[in-house]
Amino acid sequence: MPRPIEALIHADALTHNLGVARERAGGARVWAVVKANAYGHGLERVFEALRGADGFALLDLDEAERLRRLGWRGPVLLLEGCFEPRDLELCSRLNLWHTVHREAQIDWLSRHKTQTPHRVFLKLNSGMNRLGFSPTAFRSAWARLNALPQVDEIGLMTHFADADGAAGVAEQLASFESATAGLPGERSIANSAALLRHGLATAADWVRPGILVYGSAPDFPAHDIAHWGLRPTMTLRAQILAVQSLQPGDAVGYGRSFVADQPLRVGVVACGYADGYPRVAPSGTPVLVEGVRTRTVGRVSMDMIAVDLSPVPGAQPGSEVTLWGHGPRDSLLAIDEVARSAGTVGYELMCALAARVPVRMA
Numbered sequence: 001m002p003r004p005i006e007a008l009i010h011a012d013a014l015t016h017n018l019g020v021a022r023e024r025a026g027g028a029r030v031w032a033v034v035k036a037n038a039y040g041h042g043l044e045r046v047f048e049a050l051r052g053a054d055g056f057a058l059l060d061l062d063e064a065e066r067l068r069r070l071g072w073r074g075p076v077l078l079l080e081g082c083f084e085p086r087d088l089e090l091c092s093r094l095n096l097w098h099t100v101h102r103e104a105q106i107d108w109l110s111r112h113k114t115q116t117p118h119r120v121f122l123k124l125n126s127g128m129n130r131l132g133f134s135p136t137a138f139r140s141a142w143a144r145l146n147a148l149p150q151v152d153e154i155g156l157m158t159h160f161a162d163a164d165g166a167a168g169v170a171e172q173l174a175s176f177e178s179a180t181a182g183l184p185g186e187r188s189i190a191n192s193a194a195l196l197r198h199g200l201a202t203a204a205d206w207v208r209p210g211i212l213v214y215g216s217a218p219d220f221p222a223h224d225i226a227h228w229g230l231r232p233t234m235t236l237r238a239q240i241l242a243v244q245s246l247q248p249g250d251a252v253g254y255g256r257s258f259v260a261d262q263p264l265r266v267g268v269v270a271c272g273y274a275d276g277y278p279r280v281a282p283s284g285t286p287v288l289v290e291g292v293r294t295r296t297v298g299r300v301s302m303d304m305i306a307v308d309l310s311p312v313p314g315a316q317p318g319s320e321v322t323l324w325g326h327g328p329r330d331s332l333l334a335i336d337e338v339a340r341s342a343g344t345v346g347y348e349l350m351c352a353l354a355a356r357v358p359v360r361m362a
């Protein structure tokens with residue numbers, strides 16, 4: 001028998017969540033963001049469920065090739081653009097749209113030999129200070145691009161730093177509007193948080209939802225997935241391998257970080273940090289046993305974690321443990337709650353699902 005742990009990918013939920021993005025987007029077209037191997041879900045696994053997208057946005061050329069191999073003929077956008085000149089050859093061969101965020105990428109394009117001109121998105125740094133031309137350099141970059149025979153239509157894009165937080169999008173939106181005023185071309189600005197929280201104000205021609213498609217709320221705990229009408233797309237579940245009965249003063253796990261102050265049954269679960277469960281998740285992180293909510297106790301080790309069985313006296317080796325996602329009898333543990341306990345975000349947990357965990361479509 002294989003080790004009793006597996007991840008489930010919920011295809012219906014992916015399709016449903018994409019529908020939520022589409023509703024929020026009004027008439028805008030939707031890039032389903034599938035970078036990082038579809039946020040850890042597996043590009044090949046999510047493809048059919050997300051086929052209804054207008055395009056796919058990602059970063060790795062290898063992932064773009066995989067999408068084409070799956071038979072996707074529609075738009076594919078490289079969110080970081082080309083990393084070196086010869087990447088342009090792949091863009092020509094696979095008809096990839098690419099982001100242009102610095103001068104060198106324009107130089108490369110100007111020397112690139114291609115039969116068909118490329119669709120590009122020119123990126124504005126509207127305040128996040130990650131990628132993009134500054135507002136003062138933006139128009140001259142546009143003019144340079146526009147003069148190249150290698151370039152077809154030029155889209156205009158930017159990315160928000162705090163669409164999920166207090167600062168919101170107003171300042172960056174104003175910067176984008178003034179930098180792009182009067183320029184032709186399609187606009188693309190909204191990530192999940194902008195789409196959910198700021199809606200049509202940021203929708204433009206193309207929106208770029210990622211995390212919402214994967215059933216995590218970008219602004220948790222202010223809002224949870226139920227609030228946004230999203231469904232979990234990944235379940236991580238395992239079984240109890242052994243049960244220990246602790247007496248007051250007994251510890252569990254490395255470093256004896258958890259010590260029982262009363263008699264306590266604990267279940268030892270076949271999931272650890274080598275499966276992608278965060279090692280930093282402290283005692284008290286929520287978990288479901290047979291669909292009943294309880295907590296982890298002690299340190300997460302490489303292959304195991306211990307859980308408090310007091311609320312589930314019937315639990316025994318073989319009992320089902322839900323680390324996140326759907327549990328038995330309609331129970332649910334949002335990945336965002338586990339992430340929060342571990343001091344991180346749902347994005348990181350889903351992306352970190354380890355290669356050794358078998359994955360099934362559900």
Ligand SMILES: *Cc1c(COP(=O)(O)O)cnc(C)c1O
Pocket residue numbers: 033035079159190191192193208209210211212218
């Ligand atoms: C990752 C990414 C997105 C999607 O962001 P989410 O918060 O997952 O919706 C959109 N645009 C760019 C440029 C990105 O890098």
